[in-house]
Amino acid sequence: MNSTTEKLFIKGNEVMCEAAVRAGCRFFAGYPITPQNEVPEYMSWRLPQAGGIFLQAESEIAAINMLFGASSTGTRCMTSSSSPGISLKQEGISYIAGAELPCVIANIQRGGPGLGNIRGSQADYFQATKGGGHGDYRLIVLAPATCQELWQLTMNAFDYADYYRNPVMILGDGILGQMAEPVEPIPYKPIVDLPDKDWILDGCKNRDPRVIRTLFLRPSDALMKHNLHLQDKCHTIQTELELVEKVNIDDAKLVVTAYGSTARIARGAIQMARHKGMKVGLIRPITLWPFPYVPFLEATETAKKFLVCEMSQGQMIEDVMLACQCKRPVEFFGYGGGWYPTSEKIFDHIQAVYEE
Amino acid sequence: MKFTRPETLYDTQTHYCSGCGHGIAHRLVAQAIDELGIRERVIGTAPVGCAVLLYDYFNCDIIECSHGRSPAAATGIKRCLPDRIVFTYQGDGDLAAIGTAETIHTANRGENITVIFINNAIYGMTGGQMAPTTMVSQITTTTPDGRDAQLQGPPIKVCELLSSLDGVAYLERVSVSSPKDVIKAGQAIKKAFQYQIDGKGFSLVEVLSMCPTDWKVSPAKALDFVNNEMKTAFPLGVYKDAG
Numbered sequence: 001m002n003s004t005t006e007k008l009f010i011k012g013n014e015v016m017c018e019a020a021v022r023a024g025c026r027f028f029a030g031y032p033i034t035p036q037n038e039v040p041e042y043m044s045w046r047l048p049q050a051g052g053i054f055l056q057a058e059s060e061i062a063a064i065n066m067l068f069g070a071s072s073t074g075t076r077c078m079t080s081s082s083s084p085g086i087s088l089k090q091e092g093i094s095y096i097a098g099a100e101l102p103c104v105i106a107n108i109q110r111g112g113p114g115l116g117n118i119r120g121s122q123a124d125y126f127q128a129t130k131g132g133g134h135g136d137y138r139l140i141v142l143a144p145a146t147c148q149e150l151w152q153l154t155m156n157a158f159d160y161a162d163y164y165r166n167p168v169m170i171l172g173d174g175i176l177g178q179m180a181e182p183v184e185p186i187p188y189k190p191i192v193d194l195p196d197k198d199w200i201l202d203g204c205k206n207r208d209p210r211v212i213r214t215l216f217l218r219p220s221d222a223l224m225k226h227n228l229h230l231q232d233k234c235h236t237i238q239t240e241l242e243l244v245e246k247v248n249i250d251d252a253k254l255v256v257t258a259y260g261s262t263a264r265i266a267r268g269a270i271q272m273a274r275h276k277g278m279k280v281g282l283i284r285p286i287t288l289w290p291f292p293y294v295p296f297l298e299a300t301e302t303a304k305k306f307l308v309c310e311m312s313q314g315q316m317i318e319d320v321m322l323a324c325q326c327k328r329p330v331e332f333f334g335y336g337g338g339w340y341p342t343s344e345k346i347f348d349h350i351q352a353v354y355e356e
Numbered sequence: 357m358k359f360t361r362p363e364t365l366y367d368t369q370t371h372y373c374s375g376c377g378h379g380i381a382h383r384l385v386a387q388a389i390d391e392l393g394i395r396e397r398v399i400g401t402a403p404v405g406c407a408v409l410l411y412d413y414f415n416c417d418i419i420e421c422s423h424g425r426s427p428a429a430a431t432g433i434k435r436c437l438p439d440r441i442v443f444t445y446q447g448d449g450d451l452a453a454i455g456t457a458e459t460i461h462t463a464n465r466g467e468n469i470t471v472i473f474i475n476n477a478i479y480g481m482t483g484g485q486m487a488p489t490t491m492v493s494q495i496t497t498t499t500p501d502g503r504d505a506q507l508q509g510p511p512i513k514v515c516e517l518l519s520s521l522d523g524v525a526y527l528e529r530v531s532v533s534s535p536k537d538v539i540k541a542g543q544a545i546k547k548a549f550q551y552q553i554d555g556k557g558f559s560l561v562e563v564l565s566m567c568p569t570d571w572k573v574s575p576a577k578a579l580d581f582v583n584n585e586m587k588t589a590f591p592l593g594v595y596k597d598a599g
Contacts, residue, residue, distance in 0.1 A: 035584070058458070158423050201419055206396075209415055210418075
């Protein structure tokens with residue numbers, strides 16, 4: 001069968017699994033938490049079928065540390081969880097970033113803080129993009145808006161992780177994870193020339209022993225030098241990897257901006273506005289880190305205002321304000337607590353703030 | 357018989373205090389690896405604790421794990437590379453306090469790894485606080501009047517605790533506080549690696565060890581402390597041997 005003509009009708013959580021396996025993921029460890037339970041369930045049968053390892057860990061902490069080990073062997077590996085579970089993983093993520101081990105971490109966000117609820121949410125933006133764990137590091141954060149994009153970005157995530165030797169987070173939400181839609185399963189093809197993994201631990205046969213370390217005590221400036229190296233890498237990633245979608249921006253007087261599921265809803269609102277003759281466009285960041293600052297600054301040339309829509313009380317808005325450099329007012333519309341805005345509600349807000 | 361440095365140890369000075377048991381335990385692990393001829397197949401984990409720098413001493417691949425999570429990391433390594441030999445080297449705080457869940461579940465899964473557990477009844481690196489294995493009445497910097505079983509509970513006995521788990525292949529508690537004990541400890545560590553080579557599952561050797569600096573006694577008195585106090589609270593012996 002020609003795989004390019006294949007169509008799957010499949011849930012977001014399962015899209016991520018199937019794309020991961022086809023991209024060469026051979027190790028998954030995770031812990032059940034709603035709304036991402038389909039991920040460990042799917043991986044539990046699919047990975048062994050592909051010759052990989054599935055482990056249901058005793059905790060999210062154990063799961064991320066299993067990845068720490070698995071990645072050190074050069075195996076493509078992944079874990080997934082939802083917001084409270086991702087909080088538990090943060091120490092491990094910091095170690096993985098510090099040790100420059102590639103892996104993919106999916107956060108199918110639910111409402112918080114605390115146990116919150118089990119509805120889709122976007123309240124973990126700060127955690128994903130500003131650190132989460134301790135120390136100077138960054139995650140590459142990808143924000144798919146559709147199941148088809150989730151397919152592609154999951155595959156890309158493994159390449160970015162290996163290429164930059166950096167953990168990559170897929171920042172989805174409960175809506176994307178639970179939504180089934182048709183997906184064309186585009187075959188995996190590396191999007192970059194992947195470097196040899198000449199750093200892995202596999203026993204020191206015919207070579208000197210290797211150490212993967214996360215402690216830098218000696219000499220006294222060892223950690224400073226390591227952190228400068230990490231920072232250089234971050235600058236490289238910022239230069240090379242800013243993904244963004246722009247819709248009807250050229251003449252837009254109002255730029256709506258949103259990511260993930262909310263961007264999909266906002267798209268409907270923008271169509272309504274255009275039907276009414278209002279010049280409204282959309283900037284949809286696809287990488288949340290690195291954040292695509294430049295398109296926003298460019299848009300300040302024509303746009304009079306920006307409207308940020310999120311399923312949170314307002315987190316990405318801080319990056320949009322930074323990007324706009326106070327040249328234009330930035331309005332906010334969002335719901336927290338696991339609620340999403342409708343296109344109609346966003347359109348109402350567009351009408352309220354729109355100026356010709 | 358010629359006494360030489362094992363190939364698995366680098367020819368270097370360690371940072372350990374006088375009378376510390378880590379040096380002996382390191383040597384026993386290295387000797388076992390040498391004798392079994394597995395150095396080039398070994399991947400070890402370094403803990404958080406005094407042994408955090410063990411990669412400066414061991415001539416094999418090492419990964420440095422977060423506090424208590426070595427068994428989880430070792431699980432990831434071993435599952436990906438089942439024909440390699442994976443060991444963790446952990447202290448009492450690492451293995452029996454912050455990492456208790458990882459210890460129990462890794463043991464219960466019967467992960468085919470070897471755990472070297474150094475029990476010196478105190479937190480060494482941070483300066484002598486109470487460990488999960490600190491004994492009743494033992495004075496530490498956080499139990500200045502001695503550990504009170506009513507307030508802090510009694511010490512955790514790891515071999516006894518894990519012996520109830522069906523996934524475990526081999527558990528033995530040994531000591532490095534006398535020449536005779538060191539020989540027995542070496543045999544137990546070698547056996548634990550042999551079990552892994554034979555695919556028998558999870559093995560753990562608990563090593564009662566000296567910390568004169570944080571016990572605030574001389575190295576000679578530290579040996580007495582292990583022999584008289586610790587061996588009473590933590591009886592030596594084989595706690596499980598699935599054969």
